[in-house]
Amino acid sequence: MxxxxxxxxxxxxxxxxxxxxxxxxxxxxxxxxxxxxxxxxxxxxxxxxxxxxxxxxxxxxxxxxxxxxxxxxxxxxxxxxxxxxxHRPSFRDWILAHGELESRLAGIFPAALANFGMANPISKCILDKIGISKKADLPRFASKQLAAAFKAYKQPEQLSKKVVFFPGCFIKAYAPQTGMDFVWLLNKAGYRVELPDAFCCCGTPLYTNGFADDARKNAEKNLAEMRKWKEQGIKVLALCPSCELMFKEELPVFFPDLAHDGASYLENGEEFVLGCISRGELVIDAPGNAMKDKKIIYHAPCHLRALGSGMPGLDMLGSIPGLKVSSASAGCCGISGSYGFKKEKYDISMAIGSKLFQSIKNSNADLAATECGTCKVQIMHGTAMPCEHPVSILKHYLEKEQQ
Ligand code: SF4
Ligand code: SF4
Structure with missing residues (x-):
């Protein structure tokens, strides 16, 4: 047995x-x-x-x-x-697990209205009653979600190489600018980017909240799409460590019949950008003044550390001339996806994150950086400091240097 x-x-x-x-x-x-x-x-x-x-x-x-x-x-x-x-999961867990569906519904309304609907004091009290802490800062829907922003963006004509982007549901709905900054970097390195409509949430929030059947359906859709690109020899890149971990280490355990070869489908987008830099496809101009003397403190998400393949985001930040980068090295931020939004877990989550918050506050940095969308939400909530994805910081640097 x-x-x-x-x-x-x-x-x-x-x-x-x-x-x-x-x-x-x-x-x-x-x-x-x-x-x-x-x-x-x-x-x-x-x-x-x-x-x-x-x-x-x-x-x-x-x-x-x-x-x-x-x-x-x-x-x-x-x-x-x-x-x-x-034991059927609660309605609260259903809501937190199905964020992608909610973002599609929210996309029908102007973002300001959808966000007001989630963040005003009355809704917060209602959410608190169903078990979502009124003290939590829920992420806000972007005014233009990634699919719309990508459609409106014109990629340069002459790009001969191609990659595929698996954005994950957080970037799609709440942080499309991160996704577009990545597309910009890839274009600059000579790659046309595909963003297939077929990609859906990697399934992490579904599985961890008790909706394994829904996670399985998503895995089927995502793996079928990824296989198509793999057969053509085109890389599929992700920016979220939790998505990457889901495909590389969790799906093969949760659904071994579907994903026995899951590890081979998704690659780390930051490692790919580092490869572009080392191949000379993406040139980092030295010495550069755009980031001179700016201080950044980096947080390594737990799921990135679990992948065990280094810290490409930290390396990428380290490659920017003039930038002073340090690593917080203060463990888990406490959010763990939607865990810290739950009423009975909010205080636990903040207690876990307290060491990291203190380390970031003590750093006197201008900006915090991390790859994971909900780590970002938690860092901003716990420190009141701005926080960005490393690809956005690199894009900002290169764009400024060109001016
Ligand atoms: S760390 Fe030690 S106690 Fe924990 S699972 Fe591994 S062997 Fe067991
Ligand atoms: S370290 Fe603790 S909270 Fe984190 S996955 Fe293991 S048992 Fe769960």
Missing amino acids: LSKTDTDKCVACSTCVVQCPVAEVTTKFLGPRMLGPASERFRLLNDGEDSSLTYCANCKNCDISCPQGVGVSNINMLARAAYAKK
Whole structure:
């Protein structure tokens, strides 16, 4: 019976417990060792479930730290999916899981109206009643979502090379400028960009909130589209570490029949830009005055660290002449997608993020930088400092240098 998971590799050393940001700040959560491999033995015998599973933020710090290579977070997420089959997720969780659908509905109305509908005191009280904290800063819909901004943008005619962009639902609805800055950089490096309509949310918010069937449908659509491009030898690039992690490490575990070769479909967009710089396709002019003496503090999202392939965003910022870059190195921001928006988890999320907020505030930086959309939301909420994606900072630099 004990199969498919790495449960038996656990030697109960508790390293994961020490590294779990949720276990550090609340006793409501049993912790990775107990809820993961220890409880899994009972769950596999159909003898045990624990509602504190919903307190796992799926931040992956347990996986990063485990010396035995136990995939604790995936054990937890599979257990949570099984739990959600028996205990229907709440309406609140449905709303937080289906942000992409809501952004499509919101797109029917002017963004100001849609945002007012979400952010005015009366709506905040209603949201609070259904379990979305009124203290949380929910992301705001952009006035022009990515699909519309991309359609209105004219790419240079003479581009001979091509890449495909998988934007993820956050960039699509809330941060289209990040996506357009990426398109601008790729064009400048000589690549025409395709943005297929068929791409939908990678499924992370769906799966982690208990909607595994919906996550599966999205995986089917996304993988079918990605396969088409892969067969033509064209790279598909992502800017969000959570999307990348979903395809590379989670889908093959959650839906092995669909995504056994998931790792080969999606590539890191920042690594691609770094490759463009090293191949001379994208020229960084030295010395450059556009960013002279500007200070940036960088936060590495947990899901980027979980990918284990370095920090291309930090490297990219480091390549900008004149810019002073430091890394916050202060762990998890606490948001974990929609986790920190939940009423019962808001305070936990802010307590987790407090070290990072302090590190950013102490840095006296002009700007914070990170790749993950909801980390950005949390950093701005916890520090009142502006925060940008590294590709936007590089684009800003190159554009200014050209003037
Ligand atoms: S770190 Fe790994 S081996 Fe140690 S208790 Fe946690 S899951 Fe088990
Ligand atoms: S995924 Fe994060 S919150 Fe969940 S058990 Fe692991 S370290 Fe803790």
